Amino acid sequence: MTDNRHTASRRAFLKGGLALGGAAVTATAARGDDPAIIEMQPWTSQLGEGVDARPYGHPSPYEAEVKRRNVAWLTADPISSVNFTPLHELDGIITPNGLCFERHHGGIAEVDPANWRLMINGLVDKPLVFTLDDLKRFPRVNKIHFLECAANSGMEWRGAQLNGCQFTHGMIHNVMYTGVPLRYLLEEAGLKPNAEWLLPEGGDASGMTRSLPLFKAIDDCMIAFKMNGEALRPEQGYPARLVVPGWEGNMWVKWIRRIEVGDQPWHHREETSKYTDLMANGQARRFTWEMDVKSVITNPSPQAPITHSHGATVLTGVAWSGRGTITEVHVTRDGGKNWDRARIDGPSLDKSMHRFYYEFNWDGKPMLLQSRAIDSEGMIQPTKNELRKVRGVNSIYHNNGIQTWHVRETGEAENVEVS
Amino acid sequence: MSRYLKGLALAALIAIPAQAGQLGLGREATPAEISAWDIDVRPDGVGLPEGRGTVAEGEEIFVERCAVCHGDFGEGVGRWPVLAGGQDTLKDDRPVKTIGSYWPYLSTVWDYVDRAMPFGDAQSLSDDEVYAITAYLLYLNDVVDDEEFELSRDNFTEIRLPNEENFFADPRPDIAVLADGAPCMENCKDKVEITAHATVLNVTPDEEAAGGDNQSDAGEPLAASEVAAAEPEPVDPELIAAGETIFKKCKACHQVGDGAKHRVGPQLNNLLDRAAASADGFKYSETLKASGADGLIWTAETLSAFLEAPKMYIPKTKMSFKGLESADDRAAIIAYLGQFNE
Numbered sequence: 001m002t003d004n005r006h007t008a009s010r011r012a013f014l015k016g017g018l019a020l021g022g023a024a025v026t027a028t029a030a031r032g033d034d035p036a037i038i039e040m041q042p043w044t045s046q047l048g049e050g051v052d053a054r055p056y057g058h059p060s061p062y063e064a065e066v067k068r069r070n071v072a073w074l075t076a077d078p079i080s081s082v083n084f085t086p087l088h089e090l091d092g093i094i095t096p097n098g099l100c101f102e103r104h105h106g107g108i109a110e111v112d113p114a115n116w117r118l119m120i121n122g123l124v125d126k127p128l129v130f131t132l133d134d135l136k137r138f139p140r141v142n143k144i145h146f147l148e149c150a151a152n153s154g155m156e157w158r159g160a161q162l163n164g165c166q167f168t169h170g171m172i173h174n175v176m177y178t179g180v181p182l183r184y185l186l187e188e189a190g191l192k193p194n195a196e197w198l199l200p201e202g203g204d205a206s207g208m209t210r211s212l213p214l215f216k217a218i219d220d221c222m223i224a225f226k227m228n229g230e231a232l233r234p235e236q237g238y239p240a241r242l243v244v245p246g247w248e249g250n251m252w253v254k255w256i257r258r259i260e261v262g263d264q265p266w267h268h269r270e271e272t273s274k275y276t277d278l279m280a281n282g283q284a285r286r287f288t289w290e291m292d293v294k295s296v297i298t299n300p301s302p303q304a305p306i307t308h309s310h311g312a313t314v315l316t317g318v319a320w321s322g323r324g325t326i327t328e329v330h331v332t333r334d335g336g337k338n339w340d341r342a343r344i345d346g347p348s349l350d351k352s353m354h355r356f357y358y359e360f361n362w363d364g365k366p367m368l369l370q371s372r373a374i375d376s377e378g379m380i381q382p383t384k385n386e387l388r389k390v391r392g393v394n395s396i397y398h399n400n401g402i403q404t405w406h407v408r409e410t411g412e413a414e415n416v417e418v419s
Numbered sequence: 420m421s422r423y424l425k426g427l428a429l430a431a432l433i434a435i436p437a438q439a440g441q442l443g444l445g446r447e448a449t450p451a452e453i454s455a456w457d458i459d460v461r462p463d464g465v466g467l468p469e470g471r472g473t474v475a476e477g478e479e480i481f482v483e484r485c486a487v488c489h490g491d492f493g494e495g496v497g498r499w500p501v502l503a504g505g506q507d508t509l510k511d512d513r514p515v516k517t518i519g520s521y522w523p524y525l526s527t528v529w530d531y532v533d534r535a536m537p538f539g540d541a542q543s544l545s546d547d548e549v550y551a552i553t554a555y556l557l558y559l560n561d562v563v564d565d566e567e568f569e570l571s572r573d574n575f576t577e578i579r580l581p582n583e584e585n586f587f588a589d590p591r592p593d594i595a596v597l598a599d600g601a602p603c604m605e606n607c608k609d610k611v612e613i614t615a616h617a618t619v620l621n622v623t624p625d626e627e628a629a630g631g632d633n634q635s636d637a638g639e640p641l642a643a644s645e646v647a648a649a650e651p652e653p654v655d656p657e658l659i660a661a662g663e664t665i666f667k668k669c670k671a672c673h674q675v676g677d678g679a680k681h682r683v684g685p686q687l688n689n690l691l692d693r694a695a696a697s698a699d700g701f702k703y704s705e706t707l708k709a710s711g712a713d714g715l716i717w718t719a720e721t722l723s724a725f726l727e728a729p730k731m732y733i734p735k736t737k738m739s740f741k742g743l744e745s746a747d748d749r750a751a752i753i754a755y756l757g758q759f760n761e
Contacts, residue, residue, distance in 0.1 A: 076498035077499075077682060079670060127447060134445050160615040190441075258457070278509060278514060281510065284586050285589050287588065338604070338606065338607065339607070378597030379597070380594070414617060
């Protein structure tokens with residue numbers, strides 16, 4: 001097995017072969033001729049595989065480290081567990097389908113679409129059953145939204161713990177959904193006047209349920225059957241899932257099979273025992289639905305150190321808010337003494353990930369990097385200590401605090417906290 | 420009209436394409452279909468079926484079906500959830516959130532056990548069994564103290580959990596917003612010191628230290644010779660495929676294949692032809708250990724007999740699985756497991 005570019009560069013880097021020392025080496029080597037040019041490469045002289053070889057394409061083998069990763073000690077068993085999106089390997093705003101983090105409570109349900117049904121019952125004029133074909137006869141919409149687990153960054157409440165943005169911030173993905181506004185399906189069944197709450201239910205072995213207020217359902221929820229243009233992946237709820245833009249990921253019920261309409265919430269397991277936020281005084285917040293404004297620098301970061309010498313450097317990251325769009329992202333290199341505005345590039349969409357860049361000349365000295373986002377509702381991403389002052393350290397969920405990476409002279413980065 | 424329905428009328432005017440009324444799609448659900456899927460229960464008791472069960476009955480079922488993960492007294496095995504105790508810990512550094520210490524409503528217990536438990540064999544409990552298990556969980560949490568206590572639909576809503584009053588509505592925003600003043604951009608603090616390092620804890624997964632990536636996960640093609648070396652003796656592929664499907668019933672507790680580890684149950688690589696209770700590092704029941712010592716070897720025949728009715732074949736085995744009645748299913752799963760013999 002050949003080294004891919006990441007391991008190769010990282011190992012060389014860790015041995016001190018690159019970064020500052022590397023500048024001199026490069027300058028000397030530059031006088032010689034580059035074998036990458038002078039020597040014939042096999043792909044230049046030999047034919048490659050034909051069009052039948054890869055009917056469903058995969059990434060280059062040199063990208064083998066670009067993958068979801070698990071933190072095994074977090075949960076009792078990988079069947080009811082989570083893995084993490086490799087944010088440090090991505091750019092733009094779209095997460096490729098195969099890299100979207102997974103959270104299952106009873107493993108991946110392998111649903112036969114021919115036997116998939118969606119039932120709407122409860123406080124409706126007429127309880128209905130839809131097949132997938134029925135669903136595809138309703139008018140469709142396309143929306144790009146982030147899905148963030150409420151527990152994203154939850155391991156960091158007590159202090160810096162996991163060393164990499166994949167692990168600290170990777171319970172998020174951002175894809176384009178194609179589907180039917182939930183409102184259409186509810187109108188088809190006809191709501192009774194006392195309808196106030198919905199109970200979406202999954203068909204998986206955890207029978208996932210969450211209480212969803214009707215106002216949100218009719219505002220912007222949808223039943224999606226495509227992500228990034230193709231069918232939902234099994235691990236994302238194939239053949240259909242609920243999309244609840246801007247609200248905690250647990251509510252986006254996968255493998256959805258039923259929506260019950262009622263007049264009060266159900267207080268099921270995932271909204272009482274879990275996904276409630278325990279405060280320092282022993283009381284707990286419930287129905288904390290919106291994912292607040294948040295950002296993180298993805299490069300450089302512990303899994304993506306700076307591998308070049310001082311000089312032109314691109315810093316990049318992502319920002320999002322469950323309450324609207326991102327209006328500003330600020331970046332500091334000195335741990336928060338002075339801040340500059342970063343440049344947001346690419347689409348700025350409601351409840352979607354935003355990409356930001358900050359280009360600067362690195363002087364080769366250590367840095368304490370942070371990013372801070374502001375959303376269209378005027379919410380400002382707080383420091384972790386500001387959050388702790390209000391909420392304590394036991395709330396698990398909704399940690400949107402500012403992340404700090406300590407970048408050393410070598411270009412290596414570490415997850416730290418600062419005063 | 421509810422405020423949400425007013426919102427619905429308003430929403431129809433904006434944002435998304437107007438739908439021309441009802442489209443006549445879908446069909447009416449039958450009462451039998453609704454009752455098959457509509458199993459949810461609310462705190463006010465709506466959704467509870469007829470049924471009853473006592474603490475003592477619940478203890479028996481719990482030990483049989485639940486204790487392998489949750490412990491005989493709800494104390495939790497390994498990282499599986501703790502279900503009892505933890506009272507007065509919610510303000511502690513390490514709060515223990517259990518049914519008794521944290522959960523606000525008993526209906527949540529009934530609903531969750533009924534829809535999702537036992538892990539790996541969901542919706543296999545009868546209504547009476549769910550009442551009995553719920554009664555036992557009340558007993559473990561000191562909410563009831565009589566082993567003869569019987570929980571039923573009639574007395575269900577009389578039971579209140581101790582922590583019900585400690586939940587409150589989301590008060591956000593609870594942090595300064597832009598309206599309170601724009602954030603500082605220059606000379607915001609005099610000095611900055613590092614107060615915590617992630618690397619001190621050293622809990623981040625390190626694949627290189629763990630012996631390298633499993634690159635095949637990420638689409639890297641394995642060399643043909645490696646695939647060939649891993650191929651087992653040819654057996655009926657359809658039988659193996661059927662066995663793989665049936666093995667899903669076992670996966671909650673058992674791993675098999677590359678990198679399989681002991682979980683709730685032992686890893687099952689090289690199971691065939693090995694002595695019972697002989698996998699290194701797994702704590703077997705005394706009865707299974709005794710059978711192994713007496714010379715029980717796992718063959719297709721003995722395994723089939725065990726899987727038909729585990730607790731009949733090995734009394735007091737820790738394996739809380741009711742068994743596979745179908746001989747075909749047992750043959751399929753044994754064929755599937757046979758692939759993992761080297």
